[in-house]
Amino acid sequence: DIQMTQSPSSLSASVGDRVTITCQASQEINNYLNWYQQKPGKAPKLLIYDASNLETGVPSRFSGSGSGTDFTFTITSLQPEDIATYYCQQYDDLPLTFGGGTKVEIK
Amino acid sequence: QVQLQESGPGLVKPSETLSLTCTVSGGSVSSYYWSWLRQPPGKGLEWIGYIYNSGSTNFNPSLKSRVTISVDTSMKEFSLKLKSVTAADTAVYYCARGHCSGGGCFPRNKYSGSYYFDQWGQGTLVTVSS
Numbered sequence: 001d002i003q004m005t006q007s008p009s010s011l012s013a014s015v016g017d018r019v020t021i022t023c024q025a026s027q028e029i030n031n032y033l034n035w036y037q038q039k040p041g042k043a044p045k046l047l048i049y050d051a052s053n054l055e056t057g058v059p060s061r062f063s064g065s066g067s068g069t070d071f072t073f074t075i076t077s078l079q080p081e082d083i084a085t086y087y088c089q090q091y092d093d094l095p096l097t098f099g100g101g102t103k104v105e106i107k
Numbered sequence: 108q109v110q111l112q113e114s115g116p117g118l119v120k121p122s123e124t125l126s127l128t129c130t131v132s133g134g135s136v137s138s139y140y141w142s143w144l145r146q147p148p149g150k151g152l153e154w155i156g157y158i159y160n161s162g163s164t165n166f167n168p169s170l171k172s173r174v175t176i177s178v179d180t181s182m183k184e185f186s187l188k189l190k191s192v193t194a195a196d197t198a199v200y201y202c203a204r205g206h207c208s209g210g211g212c213f214p215r216n217k218y219s220g221s222y223y224f225d226q227w228g229q230g231t232l233v234t235v236s237s
Contacts (some may be wrong), residue, residue, distance in 0.1 A: 032215075034223045038111075043201055043227035044152065050221050087152060091222040094213055095167040096154040 002026050002090050006099030012107045019075040021102045023066075023088035031067045032092040038101075039084045048073065049085075080106060109134035111228035119196075119235050125189040129202030133228060136178060136196055137161070140205030140212065141185045143176060145198040150195065153198075157205055158185055160237050192235045199230040 003026035013019050023033065031051040036044035046055045048064035051071055061076045075082055083106055088099040115127035129141070143155040156166035158176045165173045170189070178185040189196060204227075205212075209220020 032222070036224075043203075043230050044224070044228075046223050046225050049223040053221075055223075055225075085154055089152075089224075091212070092215065095169075098152040098154070101151050 001095055001099050002029060002093055003004045004088055004090055004097050004099040006086075006088055006102050008102060009100060010103040010105065013052045013078050015049045015078055015080060017078045019078050019082075019104060021073040021086055021088075021104075022072070023071040023099050025090055025092075027092075028068050029090045032090055033064075033066070033071050034089045034091070035062075035064055036084075036087045036089065037084045038087065044087060053096075056078050063100035075104075078106070080105070109204065109226050111204065111226055113200060113202050113228045113230065113231040115233070117232060119192055119233060120237050121193055121235055122191055122199060125187070125192050125196060125200075125233055125235075126200075126229065127187045127200055127233070128184050129186070131183045131185075131204075134184065136180050136183050140207060140222070141176075141178060142205045143187045144201045144202045144203055144224075145196075146201070146230075147195075147198045155187065155189075155200075159205075196236050197233065197235045199232050201230045202228040 005024045033051045035048035038044040052064045064076050065072050085101045085103045087101050112130045112134045119125045140157040140159045142157040158164045173190045175188040203224040206225045207222050210218045212222040
């Protein structure tokens with residue numbers, strides 16, 4: 001299985017701050033990586049696919065980059081509604097696997 | 108807009124079979140990877156498996172011996188059965204639509220496209236307890 005390691009596991013930032021989350025794959029996965037946002041009690045929501053493509057309707061303050069084994073997810077200006085847990089997910093190979101999640105809180 | 112809704116018992120006894128159904132409204136059940144995932148309380152997401160093109164299935168090796176996924180295209184629903192459950196199977200279970208933009212996503216080749224879960228059910232908590 002491809003292991004996905006996310007860091008940090010949690011972070012606290014102020015409204016307007018730039019927030020960065022990293023995701024490292026245990027082997028090369030090209031750009032076959034997605035990012036999801038999960039708010040408490042809700043299903044995950046797709047934000048970014050193919051490492052850097054913004055899903056339709058998702059605010060432009062969200063972005064992703066990377067290829068190979070190292071990926072980055074960024075919120076350029078944190079908003080109160082961005083409080084959630086964020087997950088990366090690879091689809092280079094089965095089984096599909098997710099990172100452990102990064103919980104984002106407001107300071 | 109496609110909507111997915113899970114249904115099934117919220118409590119299952121140890122050693123019995125967990126059975127859930129996902130009803131798809133507002134769209135076809137063809138040509139997507141209809142998937143099940145789960146999330147134990149306070150933990151991360153685990154992919155269980157999918158059914159594709161009304162018959163091709165693939166499962167997480169960690170669960171493969173206990174899992175069945177089937178689809179009823181006429182009823183627009185797909186189902187999960189997980190047998191011999193234990194407390195470790197207690198989780199929120201999600202059904203989701205796996206979208207593949209190319210000509211088949213797994214196994215991947217140079218013609219494979221993007222793959223992502225673009226529609227999710229709200230999730231249903233299943234507790235395994237006597």
